[in-house]
Amino acid sequence: MNWTVLKSLHQLYIERKTKIKPSLTEDSSIQLLISNKEIIEVGKYYLPGTHYDSYYTKHRLNLFPIYFDFLEVNNLLTKRFEEEDIKTLIELQSKKQNDNLIPTREQLIEAQETVRGFSTMFFKNDKYLDNKDSLIKAINQILDITLVENKDQQYLYILQCEKPELIVLCENLDFLRKDKMPRENNYELWYAGGKNVPKLKYADTRGLPIFYSADWDADGLEIYELAKEKIPELQLLFPTAISKSIVDTEHSSHWKNQDKPEALSNLSSHLYSEKYKAKIKKLIETNHWIIEESNDLKKMIQNSFS
Numbered sequence: 001m002n003w004t005v006l007k008s009l010h011q012l013y014i015e016r017k018t019k020i021k022p023s024l025t026e027d028s029s030i031q032l033l034i035s036n037k038e039i040i041e042v043g044k045y046y047l048p049g050t051h052y053d054s055y056y057t058k059h060r061l062n063l064f065p066i067y068f069d070f071l072e073v074n075n076l077l078t079k080r081f082e083e084e085d086i087k088t089l090i091e092l093q094s095k096k097q098n099d100n101l102i103p104t105r106e107q108l109i110e111a112q113e114t115v116r117g118f119s120t121m122f123f124k125n126d127k128y129l130d131n132k133d134s135l136i137k138a139i140n141q142i143l144d145i146t147l148v149e150n151k152d153q154q155y156l157y158i159l160q161c162e163k164p165e166l167i168v169l170c171e172n173l174d175f176l177r178k179d180k181m182p183r184e185n186n187y188e189l190w191y192a193g194g195k196n197v198p199k200l201k202y203a204d205t206r207g208l209p210i211f212y213s214a215d216w217d218a219d220g221l222e223i224y225e226l227a228k229e230k231i232p233e234l235q236l237l238f239p240t241a242i243s244k245s246i247v248d249t250e251h252s253s254h255w256k257n258q259d260k261p262e263a264l265s266n267l268s269s270h271l272y273s274e275k276y277k278a279k280i281k282k283l284i285e286t287n288h289w290i291i292e293e294s295n296d297l298k299k300m301i302q303n304s305f306s
Contacts, residue, residue, distance in 0.1 A: 111155030
């Protein structure tokens with residue numbers, strides 16, 4: 001649901017009608033409201049059905065002024081952002097103002113962060129911001145940065161602690177945003193940016209044990225293997241979380257050769273112990289994956305020493 005649709009729903013609640021237009025007829029949420037008779041068509045207008053006010057006050061009424069005020073202050077009222085994008089922009093602004101944006105604005109500038117790198121960190125995937133110039137401009141405006149062309153980064157994001165005892169290289173950024181536990185346990189966390197691992201050639205582990213925290217899917221384990229080429233002592237952490245269906249979660253990383261689980265999705269078998277190979281095989285057989293941030297990071301590390 002985009003901003004145009006949200007404005008029309010609000011108009012329907014306040015003025016008791018809104019004009020029918022393509023942006024509404026093509027929206028799946030509007031069609032659902034029509035099928036549920038919460039909105040009715042009369043001539044050139046949509047009118048509220050019997051239960052429309054109940055729907056709107058429950059799901060939309062409190063959110064609309066938040067969206068409106070944010071977009072008005074930032075001169076973005078004419079944009080057709082999706083609702084989830086508006087929420088993300090509000091969150092980015094709030095974190096910048098409260099000085100808890102990770103990576104920080106200064107790190108993003110120093111790293112000359114790319115559009116796809118930023119997209120990986122804050123949106124659904126690395127390609128989400130492709131061809132979304134208005135959204136990119138809004139990000140630049142709100143954070144006062146300039147995202148650059150999609151080229152390889154040479155910058156490593158690090159969550160530091162006072163006396164690091166080990167390093168965890170994370171596939172995703174989520175664990176770095178939760179700083180209390182890693183710092184209390186002397187874990188230094190690194191984020192290289194998914195598959196963007198060439199920079200690890202220059203990384204100095206200072207002799208500390210280094211572990212890899214991954215999404216246990218085809219892409220995640222392939223990234224682990226690429227990272228291990230750069231840092232041979234890198235150890236893969238064994239997951240603690242329950243796996244989920246790739247189909248049910250609409251995940252985009254699919255196992256290779258699913259009819260031959262013993263082939264381990266063409267991964268390098270020699271890099272994995274029998275325990276690890278059994279886990280990968282089970283995931284392939286069930287067409288499941290394990291989300292990195294659903295794991296218990298502390299428990300994974302403790303298990304690696306037991």
